Amino acid sequence: MVPTAYYIILSAALFTIGVLGVLIRRNAIVVFMSVELMLNAANLALVAFARERLNVDGQVLVFFVITVAAAEVAVGLALLVAIFRTKNTADVDEVSTLKG
């Protein structure tokens, strides 16, 4: 069996890549994808710990995370479409005024 530490380190690396995506990229959709990557990294850590402790509760939590992520993606992409319609850009640097 693969040690849990390997999974946790992979999860940390993926989470860091997601953080870097949020910090570096300016395309709002790619920023959003990076958020999804971070959620996935956290899910991986949860599943790895659930396997290590032989406790299904971790998997239930991942199920909830995935459900909420689906709702979040739907609302977030609708927001992006609404922003794109008014500002005509998906660059996060251009959307800095908080005015309609």
Add this chain to the structure above:
Amino acid sequence: MDVLLFFVTAAVALVGAIAMLVSRNAVHSALFLLLNFGAMAVLYLLLQSPFLFTIQLTVYAGAIMVLFLFVVMLLGAEQVEDTPDRIAWQRPLGILLGVGLLGVAAAASLRGAAGQPAPGGEAAASFGNPAELGALLFTRYLLPFEITGVILLVAVVGVVVLNQRGRQQAPAKPPAGD
């Protein structure tokens, strides 16, 4: 065998994530993220979670990524980063902070992993049975489960409200602090 499979899958996941980060085209980013999600699903299978493997493939790789690709192509927002950054030092600073975060996270995970040994035995053989997960979902986690239903409903209503057209003049919004 397990370890070999883990390393191959982990490499695929990391390559997918990094390629998503560096590719200039948002469509390519979405497809690389899809690769990453697929690799994650295989990792779930390695961790004896067949139910989450299925959910990952159908919800993430299926529904969510299709939504992403749809929006990218609908907006035509494939390449919007042609202009240089407004803040020149934000990219190197971001990379520096990211490497710092990776160091902290790796140190914390190595420290946390050095705890007591995991329980084993016959419980390990039957672990991850979807029936067990479903029973837990409808008994101890019944209230969170119903709340997720409400969240999904709110998301649907929110998407409809955000993207409705032609009703901007209707007195739906109170004139609060405009």
